[in-house]
Amino acid sequence: MIGRMLMGRLSLIAMMVVVGSLSAASQGTLSSWTRDAQRRVVKIYGAGGMKGLEAYQSGFLVSPDGHIATAWSYVLDVDPIVQLDDGRRFESTIVGFEPALELAVLKIDASDLPYFAVESESSANWGDPVIAISNLFNIATGNEPASVMQGSVASITKLDARRGTFKTPYRGNVLILDLIANNPGAAGGALVDARGNLIGMLGKELRDTATGVWLNYAVPAAALRGTIGDIIAGRKTTAPVDTTPMLARDRSHDFTSLGMVMVPDVLESTPAYVDEVVAGSAAQSAGLRPDDLVLLANGTRVESQRSFRKLLRTVDRRDDVNLTIQRDSEILNLVLRP
Structure with a gap:
C-alpha cells in the first residue's frame, strides 16, 4: 500500500513537471479544462462490504438532472451519499446497473448540473495524454476538488487477453494507463483527454492472479454509452421487487x-x-x-x-x-x- 501511495504521489509530481514545462497560455488553458472536468466528478460514500473495506469511491455526472455513472461495487450495497464538487451532499438511489460492465447509474435530486457528454465512439489512441479525476484515497473532502493525476494511454487491449488471470466480468476493450489509478476510492472516476472530454471510467482495483501485478485501466466511455442511456430512459432497470405473492x-x-x-x-x-x-x-x-x-x-x-x-x-x-x-x-x- 505504501508503495502504491508513493507511486501515486510521483504521478502527481510528474503532472506538475509537465504543466510547468508548458507556456503560460497553454498552462492556463489546461488548468481551466481540468477544473471544468473536476466539477463533473462526484465523491460517493456507501458501505464497506463484509470485510470492512473502504466505503467510498468516485463517479461522474452524465446528465444535468443528477444521473451519475460509477463502478458497481460493494460500496453500493446501500443507497450511497453523493457529494458534489461544490460540497453539497445528496442521498442517492440506484437507478440500475449492468454487472457485465461493472457499471451502475445513480440519481440525485438536483438539476442544472455540469455533466459529461458520453460519446458513441472512442477518441482515445495509444500515447494520448490523459487525466484521471477521482476521490483517490478520500484525500479531497468537503468542497475540495477531486484528485487529479496525469499520464498517458499505454495501450488499448481486451481485458481477458491474459486468459482469465484478471477476475472481472468485463470482457471488452480497456485503456491501459501508465499512471497509478488502481487505488482505493478511484474506481468509477473519470478519465478525460487534454481538453477535458470524457474518454473512460476508471476501473476497480484489479490484480493479476498469476503475477500479482496491479492493473491500471479504464473502460472506454463508448462501451458504456448505450447502457447508461438505456438505464436513464428506463429501457434497462433493476425494477423493485413485486411484494405481492403470486403463489401460495x-x-x-x-x-x-x-x-x-x-x-x-x-x-x-x-x-x-x-x-x-x-x-x-x-x-x-x-x-x-x-x-x-x-x-x-x-x-x-x-x-x-x-x-x-x-x-x-x-x-x-x-x-x-x-x-x-x-x-x-x-x-x-x-x-x-x-
Whole structure:
C-alpha cells in the first residue's frame, strides 16, 4: 500500500513537471479544462462490504438532472451519499446497473448540473495524454476538488487477453494507463483527454492472479454509452421487487428450502450475503459459497435480504431460481435447481 501511495504521489509530481514545462497560455488553458472536468466528478460514500473495506469511491455526472455513472461495487450495497464538487451532499438511489460492465447509474435530486457528454465512439489512441479525476484515497473532502493525476494511454487491449488471470466480468476493450489509478476510492472516476472530454471510467482495483501485478485501466466511455442511456430512459432497470405473492406461500421457495443460511438480518437494508451453505442442498449444487452477495434473482435487483425473501415467495418450489452473485471481484450467474 505504501508503495502504491508513493507511486501515486510521483504521478502527481510528474503532472506538475509537465504543466510547468508548458507556456503560460497553454498552462492556463489546461488548468481551466481540468477544473471544468473536476466539477463533473462526484465523491460517493456507501458501505464497506463484509470485510470492512473502504466505503467510498468516485463517479461522474452524465446528465444535468443528477444521473451519475460509477463502478458497481460493494460500496453500493446501500443507497450511497453523493457529494458534489461544490460540497453539497445528496442521498442517492440506484437507478440500475449492468454487472457485465461493472457499471451502475445513480440519481440525485438536483438539476442544472455540469455533466459529461458520453460519446458513441472512442477518441482515445495509444500515447494520448490523459487525466484521471477521482476521490483517490478520500484525500479531497468537503468542497475540495477531486484528485487529479496525469499520464498517458499505454495501450488499448481486451481485458481477458491474459486468459482469465484478471477476475472481472468485463470482457471488452480497456485503456491501459501508465499512471497509478488502481487505488482505493478511484474506481468509477473519470478519465478525460487534454481538453477535458470524457474518454473512460476508471476501473476497480484489479490484480493479476498469476503475477500479482496491479492493473491500471479504464473502460472506454463508448462501451458504456448505450447502457447508461438505456438505464436513464428506463429501457434497462433493476425494477423493485413485486411484494405481492403470486403463489401460495407453501408452494414458494425460501432460504431454507434452497440450502442457504444468510447473515443475520438486523437492519431493514441488510445485504443478501450468504453466511453458510447446507451440504447436499440446491445452493451447494449450484456452486454457491459463503460470503457470496446476491445481486439479482430471476433478473430482478435484490436490494436487501427482505426483498430477496419476498421475491422467493413468488417463485414456485418446482421452478429454478436464476441468481447473479458477486464473489470478491467476480460476477457469476448461478442456477438453483430444486
